[in-house]
Amino acid sequence: MTEAVQTRPGGRSARVRAAVHRAVEELAAAGPAETLTIPAVAARAGVHPTTVYRRWGSVGQLLADAATSRFSGNVVVPDTGSLAGDLERWMDDVATDLADPDVLALMRATIGSGPDGGCACAVDRHEQLGAIIEREQARGGKVPELERAVDMLLGPLYYRAIFAGQPASGEWARGLVAALLAG
Secondary structure (H helix, E strand, C coil): CCCCCCCCCCHHHHHHHHHHHHHHHHHHHHCCHHHCCHHHHHHHHCCCHHHHHHHHCCHHHHHHHHHHHHCCCCCCCCCCCCHHHHHHHHHHHHHHHHCCHHHHHHHHHHHCCCCCHHHHHHHHHHHHHHHHHHHHHHHCCCCCCHHHHHHHHHHHHHHHHHHCCCCCCHHHHHHHHHHHHHC
Protein backbone atom coordinates (compact mmCIF):
# COMPACT_ATOMS: atom_id res chain seq x y z
CA MET A 1 0.00 0.00 0.00
CA THR A 2 1.41 3.34 -0.99
CA GLU A 3 0.87 6.33 1.15
CA ALA A 4 0.13 9.68 -0.49
CA VAL A 5 2.53 12.42 0.44
CA GLN A 6 0.71 15.62 1.20
CA THR A 7 2.25 19.01 0.65
CA ARG A 8 1.04 22.10 2.34
CA PRO A 9 -0.67 24.38 -0.16
CA GLY A 10 0.10 27.44 1.89
CA GLY A 11 2.00 28.26 4.98
CA ARG A 12 5.04 30.40 5.54
CA SER A 13 7.11 28.73 2.82
CA ALA A 14 4.52 29.50 0.14
CA ARG A 15 4.15 33.09 1.37
CA VAL A 16 7.92 33.61 1.31
CA ARG A 17 8.21 32.14 -2.18
CA ALA A 18 5.38 34.34 -3.48
CA ALA A 19 6.83 37.47 -1.85
CA VAL A 20 10.31 36.77 -3.20
CA HIS A 21 9.01 36.07 -6.73
CA ARG A 22 6.96 39.27 -6.62
CA ALA A 23 10.05 41.19 -5.46
CA VAL A 24 12.15 39.72 -8.30
CA GLU A 25 9.55 40.72 -10.88
CA GLU A 26 9.23 44.24 -9.43
CA LEU A 27 12.99 44.80 -9.27
CA ALA A 28 13.52 43.42 -12.79
CA ALA A 29 10.87 45.83 -14.10
CA ALA A 30 12.13 48.80 -12.07
CA GLY A 31 15.72 49.05 -13.16
CA PRO A 32 18.86 47.55 -14.62
CA ALA A 33 19.63 43.90 -13.94
CA GLU A 34 22.69 44.87 -11.86
CA THR A 35 20.38 46.21 -9.13
CA LEU A 36 18.75 42.82 -8.76
CA THR A 37 20.72 41.35 -5.86
CA ILE A 38 19.73 38.90 -3.17
CA PRO A 39 19.86 41.58 -0.42
CA ALA A 40 17.67 43.88 -2.57
CA VAL A 41 15.19 41.08 -3.26
CA ALA A 42 15.09 40.11 0.42
CA ALA A 43 14.49 43.71 1.50
CA ARG A 44 11.68 44.18 -1.01
CA ALA A 45 10.12 40.82 -0.05
CA GLY A 46 10.37 41.56 3.68
CA VAL A 47 12.53 38.53 4.49
CA HIS A 48 16.08 38.10 5.72
CA PRO A 49 18.73 37.66 2.99
CA THR A 50 19.76 34.35 4.59
CA THR A 51 16.29 33.00 3.79
CA VAL A 52 16.80 33.81 0.12
CA TYR A 53 20.39 32.49 0.01
CA ARG A 54 19.38 29.26 1.75
CA ARG A 55 16.51 28.57 -0.63
CA TRP A 56 17.93 29.77 -3.95
CA GLY A 57 21.70 30.10 -3.48
CA SER A 58 22.34 32.61 -6.26
CA VAL A 59 20.66 35.35 -8.26
CA GLY A 60 20.73 33.08 -11.30
CA GLN A 61 18.85 30.31 -9.52
CA LEU A 62 16.43 32.83 -8.05
CA LEU A 63 15.70 34.35 -11.47
CA ALA A 64 15.30 30.91 -13.06
CA ASP A 65 12.81 29.86 -10.38
CA ALA A 66 10.84 33.11 -10.65
CA ALA A 67 10.79 32.86 -14.46
CA THR A 68 9.76 29.20 -14.41
CA SER A 69 6.94 30.06 -12.04
CA ARG A 70 5.87 33.10 -14.07
CA PHE A 71 5.95 31.39 -17.47
CA SER A 72 4.27 28.15 -16.42
CA GLY A 73 0.62 27.93 -17.25
CA ASN A 74 -0.05 31.58 -18.07
CA VAL A 75 -0.78 30.77 -21.72
CA VAL A 76 -3.48 28.17 -22.29
CA VAL A 77 -3.11 25.58 -25.04
CA PRO A 78 -6.16 26.13 -27.26
CA ASP A 79 -8.21 23.41 -28.91
CA THR A 80 -9.97 24.88 -31.93
CA GLY A 81 -10.22 21.59 -33.81
CA SER A 82 -7.46 22.35 -36.31
CA LEU A 83 -3.69 22.68 -36.16
CA ALA A 84 -3.77 26.06 -37.91
CA GLY A 85 -6.43 27.40 -35.54
CA ASP A 86 -4.64 26.09 -32.44
CA LEU A 87 -1.28 27.53 -33.51
CA GLU A 88 -2.74 30.89 -34.54
CA ARG A 89 -4.58 31.37 -31.25
CA TRP A 90 -1.61 30.16 -29.21
CA MET A 91 0.85 32.41 -31.07
CA ASP A 92 -1.47 35.36 -30.58
CA ASP A 93 -1.49 34.67 -26.81
CA VAL A 94 2.30 34.24 -26.66
CA ALA A 95 2.81 37.47 -28.67
CA THR A 96 0.50 39.31 -26.26
CA ASP A 97 2.45 37.94 -23.28
CA LEU A 98 5.77 39.00 -24.84
CA ALA A 99 4.43 42.53 -25.41
CA ASP A 100 4.21 43.08 -21.63
CA PRO A 101 7.21 45.21 -20.55
CA ASP A 102 7.36 43.50 -17.16
CA VAL A 103 7.52 40.08 -18.82
CA LEU A 104 10.33 41.27 -21.07
CA ALA A 105 12.27 42.73 -18.14
CA LEU A 106 12.08 39.43 -16.26
CA MET A 107 13.07 37.46 -19.37
CA ARG A 108 16.04 39.70 -20.12
CA ALA A 109 17.27 39.51 -16.54
CA THR A 110 16.84 35.74 -16.46
CA ILE A 111 18.58 35.18 -19.78
CA GLY A 112 21.46 37.37 -18.61
CA SER A 113 21.83 35.45 -15.36
CA GLY A 114 23.48 32.38 -16.83
CA PRO A 115 23.28 29.49 -19.25
CA ASP A 116 20.05 28.05 -17.82
CA GLY A 117 18.20 31.38 -17.90
CA GLY A 118 16.86 30.96 -21.41
CA CYS A 119 15.52 27.51 -20.63
CA ALA A 120 13.56 28.87 -17.66
CA CYS A 121 11.85 31.32 -20.00
CA ALA A 122 11.04 28.89 -22.78
CA VAL A 123 10.53 25.36 -21.43
CA ASP A 124 6.79 25.80 -20.84
CA ARG A 125 6.34 27.22 -24.36
CA HIS A 126 8.09 24.16 -25.84
CA GLU A 127 5.81 21.87 -23.86
CA GLN A 128 2.72 23.79 -25.01
CA LEU A 129 3.79 23.66 -28.64
CA GLY A 130 4.54 19.94 -28.26
CA ALA A 131 1.04 19.37 -26.85
CA ILE A 132 -0.55 21.17 -29.80
CA ILE A 133 1.44 19.08 -32.28
CA GLU A 134 0.72 15.81 -30.43
CA ARG A 135 -3.01 16.58 -30.36
CA GLU A 136 -3.06 17.18 -34.12
CA GLN A 137 -1.09 13.98 -34.67
CA ALA A 138 -3.70 12.09 -32.61
CA ARG A 139 -6.41 13.57 -34.86
CA GLY A 140 -4.58 12.05 -37.83
CA GLY A 141 -3.35 15.36 -39.24
CA LYS A 142 0.00 16.10 -40.82
CA VAL A 143 2.31 17.85 -38.36
CA PRO A 144 5.68 19.55 -38.50
CA GLU A 145 8.56 18.32 -36.36
CA LEU A 146 8.60 20.01 -32.95
CA GLU A 147 12.10 21.47 -33.36
CA ARG A 148 11.17 22.95 -36.74
CA ALA A 149 8.05 24.50 -35.23
CA VAL A 150 10.10 25.94 -32.35
CA ASP A 151 12.62 27.41 -34.79
CA MET A 152 9.99 28.90 -37.10
CA LEU A 153 7.50 30.11 -34.50
CA LEU A 154 9.17 30.81 -31.19
CA GLY A 155 12.60 31.78 -32.53
CA PRO A 156 11.44 34.85 -34.48
CA LEU A 157 8.85 35.80 -31.87
CA TYR A 158 11.32 35.73 -28.97
CA TYR A 159 14.10 37.37 -30.99
CA ARG A 160 11.86 40.21 -32.03
CA ALA A 161 10.57 40.81 -28.50
CA ILE A 162 13.76 40.34 -26.49
CA PHE A 163 16.54 41.54 -28.75
CA ALA A 164 14.93 43.84 -31.32
CA GLY A 165 12.55 45.52 -28.87
CA GLN A 166 9.66 45.14 -31.31
CA PRO A 167 6.99 42.90 -29.84
CA ALA A 168 5.07 41.13 -32.58
CA SER A 169 1.49 41.79 -33.46
CA GLY A 170 -0.97 38.93 -33.58
CA GLU A 171 -1.14 39.30 -37.35
CA TRP A 172 2.65 38.99 -37.70
CA ALA A 173 2.64 35.92 -35.42
CA ARG A 174 -0.14 34.31 -37.47
CA GLY A 175 2.02 34.88 -40.57
CA LEU A 176 4.69 32.71 -38.95
CA VAL A 177 2.11 29.95 -38.55
CA ALA A 178 1.14 30.22 -42.23
CA ALA A 179 4.81 29.98 -43.26
CA LEU A 180 5.35 26.91 -41.05
CA LEU A 181 2.29 25.09 -42.37
CA ALA A 182 3.04 26.01 -46.00
CA GLY A 183 6.59 24.70 -45.93
